[in-house]
Amino acid sequence: MIKILFFARLREQLSTDSLTIAARENLTTELIRQQLAETDDVWNKIMSPDSLLVAVNQEISDWYQQVNDGDEVAFFPPVTGG
Amino acid sequence: MIKILFFARLREQLSTDSLTIAARENLTTELIRQQLAETDDVWNKIMSPDSLLVAVNQEISDWYQQVNDGDEVAFFPPVTGG
């Protein structure tokens, strides 16, 4: 299983803060994004790669990163702290 | 009269923190420096223009500044505060 987290605007727009998906061979951050985007029109819009960041196991990542069973993958907008 | 002040290393080396000199026509910071330097060998060395700063009426000055009756002229080494 892979744990997926959503933060901030994404969390609100998707009305969910987390879900799990099954692990599979050769899974990447980009493939997970595509899979989630296929859920419906709302998800398709929100999971578009513009202004979308991804972290794997709490480290910022790119869209080519391999994702393995047990990993935690988070999607969120550009950060605005400080 | 013109009030002359000395600070820090100068004050210690000259063993004086202030003195007064008579005002005269066309007096400048440089002329006062020369006049003081002529006092004796100690003053001559200490009042040499290397690493010597001068202020007139509590504003940093150059060596061409005119000095008038009632002015306050201070000599001191480069500052080291903060």
Add this chain to the structure above:
Amino acid sequence: MIKVQKNDFVVADEYLRLAGDNQDGAIVTFVGKVRDFNEGLDVQGLSLEHYPGMTEKVLSDIENKAREHWPLNKVTIIHRFGNLTLGEQIVFIGVTSPHRKAAFAACEFLIDFLKTKAPFWKKELTSDGSIWLDAKASDNDASQQWHNKLT
């Protein structure tokens, strides 16, 4: 010391923790607060969300990066989350060093990097309703300038 917390912090206490060492000639601190105007809307408060776990990791990475570049002694980073009202303190950065140039540069580096790397998100509560803030180009520029300067 890195703290991510809901509660307010007391600058006086943080200063005392920083200021104890005689080897330090310089102590520089930065405090960021909720201010009343942002992009023309009058702000009544903020809701600050973060990514627990990742936040602490990122702040620790940023501290380590600063220590690679400058001779620092103590470093404190505190960032709050949750609901904050106008005028409340959001973030504290404090650094000490033998040298003032290093203390200034490191303190500014830390807040600049925090702003573009640490997973915090601000939602502003204004008289027109609440809105998630967009990242500022000026913050990205500030972070990029350090990158150019230090590499």
Add this chain to the structure above:
Amino acid sequence: MIKVQKNDFVVADEYLRLAGDNQDGAIVTFVGKVRDFNEGLDVQGLSLEHYPGMTEKVLSDIENKAREHWPLNKVTIIHRFGNLTLGEQIVFIGVTSPHRKAAFAACEFLIDFLKTKAPFWKKELTSDGSIWLDAKASDNDASQQWHNKLT
């Protein structure tokens, strides 16, 4: 606010005085202390002399210059004179601004200019006796860099 005083200052009090306005997003403070090593000699304390009257004028000029360049709200400059022991606070600079870049730049500008313009002189008390400090080339460079950047 400018103060030239023999007594110590309390950073907590100065911070509270600075931090009251909701228009300010950023508060940057610098504290300089007597540290234990300077040019290889172990320092036991300092004697700080200044030029009463001129000091306050120069600090006020420096504050005005900073305000010409950056949008500042509050500015506090405190500098002590007299005898100070190891670890004691010498100088406090605090500035507030809507913008953090302005607050950092102005705070650093103020201390850089103070170091090269304000009539203070330090005499260090070391285990080898007391010596008047020489001005540092690095301090002149710092001041000159602002001059080049701002004009």
